[in-house]
Amino acid sequence: MTTRLSQVVAVEKPAKTEAYGVLTAAHHQVQKAPLLAGISRTYRPRDDDGEQLPPENSRVQLRAEDAITDVVTALTRFYDVTATKDWANTTAKADVVLDGAALLRDVPVPFLLFLEKQLTALATFIEKLPVLDPAEDWQYDNDRGVWRTPAFETVKTRKVPRNHVKAEATDRHPAQVEMYYEDIPVGTWSTVKYSGALPPARVKELQARLQALRDAVKYARESANATEIGQRRVSAALLDYLFHTPANNTAA
Structure with missing residues (x-):
C-alpha cells in the first residue's frame, strides 16, 4: 500500500501526541500500587455461635500487561508513521527550478525544509540592508570601492x-x-561624501531574487511531498522483542 509523503507528515504529529499521552498515562498508572492489588477474605468463627462476618473482596483494577498492550498499540502507529516518513525522506526528492532551469537537482525533503528556514533568516537580513540617501547624486568610485557624490x-x-x-x-x-x-x-x-551603502534598486533586486528562490524551494518541497511512498512496518520487530511474553507468563 502506498501513500503520499505529505499525508504521512500530516498524521505524524497527532500520532506522536497520542503515543506520548498513552505512554505517560500508563507510566503513572503502573506506579499506583492500589490499582494493581486485589484481595479476597472470608471469615470463619472458632465457635459455631461466634459472630459471622461477611467476606471482603477488592478486585485488581489494573494489569501491568494491559498497560503494556496499550503502550504497544499507541507506539506501533507512531513508530510506523515516523519510519515511513524518514525512509521516504531518503527517496522523495525534487528539483529547485528557477526561470525554467534546475538550480539544484534531486534535493531531499529535509534539505528543502532547511533551505526554507535559512531563506526566511536571509529575508530579514536583506530587509535591513542600508541604502544610499536618495537626496544625493551618487557615483561609484572604482578606486575606493565605495559610492561618492560630486x-x-x-x-x-x-x-x-x-x-x-x-x-x-x-x-x-x-x-x-x-x-x-x-x-x-x-x-x-x-x-565629497562617501558611502558603503547600497543603491535602493540593488536591495529591491535582492528582495525579488530571494522571493523567487523561496517560491522555488516551496514548490520543490510540495512536489517532493507528493511522492508516492510505501508504508513501513518496523514497530512489530522492535516492540515484540522488547515486550516479548514468555509462553509461561509466570516464568521469571
Missing part, C-alpha cells in the same frame, strides 16, 4: 567684530557705539 563647495567664514555708531558724539554726550560681528569669507571647503 564635490561641492561651501564657504568658510570668520566672525569679525565691527562697530556701529548709533549716535555721533556731541559736546555733552559721547558717541553711542554698538559692537556686532560680521561673517567674513576666509576660505572654501570642497566636500
Whole structure:
C-alpha cells in the first residue's frame, strides 16, 4: 500500500501526541500500587455461635500487561508513521527550478525544509540592508570601492567684530557705539561624501531574487511531498522483542 509523503507528515504529529499521552498515562498508572492489588477474605468463627462476618473482596483494577498492550498499540502507529516518513525522506526528492532551469537537482525533503528556514533568516537580513540617501547624486568610485557624490563647495567664514555708531558724539554726550560681528569669507571647503551603502534598486533586486528562490524551494518541497511512498512496518520487530511474553507468563 502506498501513500503520499505529505499525508504521512500530516498524521505524524497527532500520532506522536497520542503515543506520548498513552505512554505517560500508563507510566503513572503502573506506579499506583492500589490499582494493581486485589484481595479476597472470608471469615470463619472458632465457635459455631461466634459472630459471622461477611467476606471482603477488592478486585485488581489494573494489569501491568494491559498497560503494556496499550503502550504497544499507541507506539506501533507512531513508530510506523515516523519510519515511513524518514525512509521516504531518503527517496522523495525534487528539483529547485528557477526561470525554467534546475538550480539544484534531486534535493531531499529535509534539505528543502532547511533551505526554507535559512531563506526566511536571509529575508530579514536583506530587509535591513542600508541604502544610499536618495537626496544625493551618487557615483561609484572604482578606486575606493565605495559610492561618492560630486564635490561641492561651501564657504568658510570668520566672525569679525565691527562697530556701529548709533549716535555721533556731541559736546555733552559721547558717541553711542554698538559692537556686532560680521561673517567674513576666509576660505572654501570642497566636500565629497562617501558611502558603503547600497543603491535602493540593488536591495529591491535582492528582495525579488530571494522571493523567487523561496517560491522555488516551496514548490520543490510540495512536489517532493507528493511522492508516492510505501508504508513501513518496523514497530512489530522492535516492540515484540522488547515486550516479548514468555509462553509461561509466570516464568521469571
